[in-house]
Amino acid sequence: xxxxxxxxxxxxxxxxxxxxxxxxxxxxxxxxxxxxxxxxxxxxxxxxxxxxxxxxxxxxxxxxxxxxxxxxxxxxxxxxxxxxxxxxxxxxxxxxxxxxxxxxxxxxxxxxx
Amino acid sequence: xxxxxxxxxxxxxxxxxxxxxxxxxxxxxxxxxxxxxxxxxxxxxxxxxxxxxxxxxxxxxxxxxxxxxxxxxxxxxxxxxxxxxxxxxxxxxxxxxxxxxxxxxxxxxxxxxx
Numbered sequence: 001x002x003x004x005x006x007x008x009x010x011x012x013x014x015x016x017x018x019x020x021x022x023x024x025x026x027x028x029x030x031x032x033x034x035x036x037x038x039x040x041x042x043x044x045x046x047x048x049x050x051x052x053x054x055x056x057x058x059x060x061x062x063x064x065x066x067x068x069x070x071x072x073x074x075x076x077x078x079x080x081x082x083x084x085x086x087x088x089x090x091x092x093x094x095x096x097x098x099x100x101x102x103x104x105x106x107x108x109x110x111x112x113x
Numbered sequence: 114x115x116x117x118x119x120x121x122x123x124x125x126x127x128x129x130x131x132x133x134x135x136x137x138x139x140x141x142x143x144x145x146x147x148x149x150x151x152x153x154x155x156x157x158x159x160x161x162x163x164x165x166x167x168x169x170x171x172x173x174x175x176x177x178x179x180x181x182x183x184x185x186x187x188x189x190x191x192x193x194x195x196x197x198x199x200x201x202x203x204x205x206x207x208x209x210x211x212x213x214x215x216x217x218x219x220x221x222x223x224x225x226x227x
Contacts, residue, residue: 033214042117042203042218043156088156092214099169099213103156 003027006089006104014112019076021087021107028069029091029102034061037086037106046087047074079111115140117206117219125225131192134222138185138206144168145187146216147179150201159202162187163210191224199226 006023013019023032031050035043047058049065049072056063062075072091076083089104118137126132138145146169147159158171162181179189185206191198201223207216 031214041220042205044218045215048214090156096168096210099161099210101158101213105155 004089004091004102004104006107008107009105010108010110012110012112013079015079015081017079019079019083019109020073021089021109022071022073023089023091023104024071025091025102026070027091027093029093030069031092032063032065032072033090033092033101034063034072034074035088035090037088039085043088076109079109081111081113084109084111117204117217119202119204119219119222121222122220123223123225125227126194127227128194128196130194131190132194132224133188133190134202134204134224136187136189136204136206136219138187138204139217142206142208142217143185144207144210144213144216145181145185146205146207146213147187147189148203148205149173150203150221151199156203159189161213168210194226196226199224 004025033048034046037043047063052069053067054065060077086106086108088106092101094100120135144163146161148156150156160179161169165181176192181187201221203221205216205218207213
């Protein structure tokens with residue numbers, strides 16, 4: 001089945017720094033999604049990407065759908081303490097009963113005030 | 114609008130027992146998916162329900178089952194619990210099958226199997 005490699009596994013940064021994380025796959029996806037999970041909560045969708053090459057922003061967050069459809073990255077600019085959490089990428093393939101969403105293992109982000 | 118609610122939030126069971134977890138989707142949402150989250154395997158898809166029918170299933174043994182009621186509420190059941198079933202079980206709801214990527218997750222039920 002599809003495997004998603006998400007890196008880095010964890011990051012420890014200073015407030016105000018920019019952050020970059022990425023996901024790569026051995027297979028292509030139709031959609032890339034980025035989620036954030038806070039402690040004790042479920043993941044929350046940050047950005048959805050639907051087309052190869054697409055670059056989308058949501059406030060200080062920017063994500064891109066790789067041209068090969070096998071990778072995606074998420075950038076966070078000017079990090080703040082509330083950015084702390086686990087960030088997940090997810091790739092989607094298929095529709096109907098063949099719909100399949102595969103998640104990366106997550107990037108744990110710690111921001112030092 | 115209230116979010117996705119899951120009950121109970123925490124549960125401790127022993128090996129061999131069975132457990133039922135409940136999920137109430139956002140009002141108006143008709144599709145409910147279940148996921149298992151563990152440190153080792155990450156988030157893995159269990160199954161998806163829409164209009165009281167299972168529409169999609171992940172690669173989990175038959176001990177894991179679910180159902181959906183006419184009000185879109187869903188339950189999942191795990192029989193003959195194993196230590197490896199200890200995990201956070203997340204439920205997510207979406208309006209329908211066409212907008213799954215905009216699914217909303219609940220806070221999860223943390224299950225510990227001793």
